[in-house]
Amino acid sequence: MSSEGIFIRFEGATYRPNAGESVLDCLLRHGVALESHCRSGVCQSCKLRAREPSRKDVPARAQSGLRESERRGGALLACVCFPTASLELERTESAPRYTTRVVSVEQVGRAVLRVELERPEGFEYQAGQFIQLERLDEPVMRPYSLASLPSDPTLVLHVAVLPNGRMSGWLAGAAGRSLAFRGPLGECCYVEGEPERPLLLAGTGTGLAPLLGVARAAERAGHRGPVALFHGARDPSGLYGVDELAALRRRMPNLRAACVVLEGPPSAGDEPRGIGERCELWVGALDRILFSEYSKLDDYRLFFCGSPELVALLKKRAYLAGASLSRIHSDPFLPPVTKDA
């Protein structure tokens, strides 16, 4: 195929690939710094993303081996991408920046805030993705998952309040204030077009936020397969959102919602009270309970969010229990790399 009239736009510059030249080779030839290793569409180190409206023009070969959610988001492997039309590309870690305003802040758990943001004009996302919040008065950036649905009027975050947290502490008193964010990021998203597939969602702490987003997206899509959501915490005081889970459970007969605490059981006086009356409650290690309840996962799509160690463990155990890696979506909540919590 002739490469006449085919261009690659990347980081503000335009490049013209030679006939039969991959996107990777074209960009490298022009001195663009890009990571690459196997050069044969295997290692995924040269992954880039096509912007709209050129996503439809990404050749199928360039998306082979990627997850459905990544493909839909325009991801491609530059080393095996031989363009047949012009493409506008960006690095996968880059995302547009928006400014917004905090609508409301509500304490929903012992150390969890529900923060509602205005949805900026033009911001599109999928339930379960995350954004990088930026304070305007100080150089502080933190990632938070979206618990809201794209059809909701506002953006909803669940924010774990950390001691001396430079973002979470500020957010506590930020109702009405302005801030910025970049996004959407991540691929922990509900996948349309497979309404019968069993789904298993598990997370710790505010890992509940993206899981609620995914479960609500499944509800909205009329998902018919079983959906199980496990919300874990160290002890009962770390649980929150139980009423929201119970309400979702009432609306979704195919949903199983369970709370799991490592230490317990909740005694009189513990908050929140009466969890066991509103929601299934287990005491023990989340991975042990999850994989004793679900031991054969070949057909499942799985979502794991929260503590990085636990997410890694759940992912490994799910894979060993037969799950396909391409159907395991995970979002490890990494601690800030700076020392300022």
Place this chain on the structure above:
Amino acid sequence: MSQSLYERLGGEAAVDAAVDLFYRKVLSDSRISHFFDSIDMDRQRAKQKAFLTYAFGGPNNYTARDMRSAHASMKLDDSHFDAVIENLGSTLRELNVAEPLIAEVLGVANSVRTEVLNR
């Protein structure tokens, strides 16, 4: 003209059939599983696929230098390499690959022993 090893095994489809079986065996093998504890599983699966493609005699861009640098800091010895070879053999047996073909694959895999063990 005779078919290549890769063609006789069934090409990319054979690699796809083997990769999860093989990677699960490796992850479950207590002799070597700890090497994979802190590694991104999606990328590691892709690397396992590249390794199998290589061992199956398929198209690949892996060089001796890659093999050396990738394994240099891991303090590997023959017992670790043998464990991988063993898992590869049992994967192929599970897929009902004929023994002479298995021997060929293990021969190719064994040929990178000196590079992987940095000798």
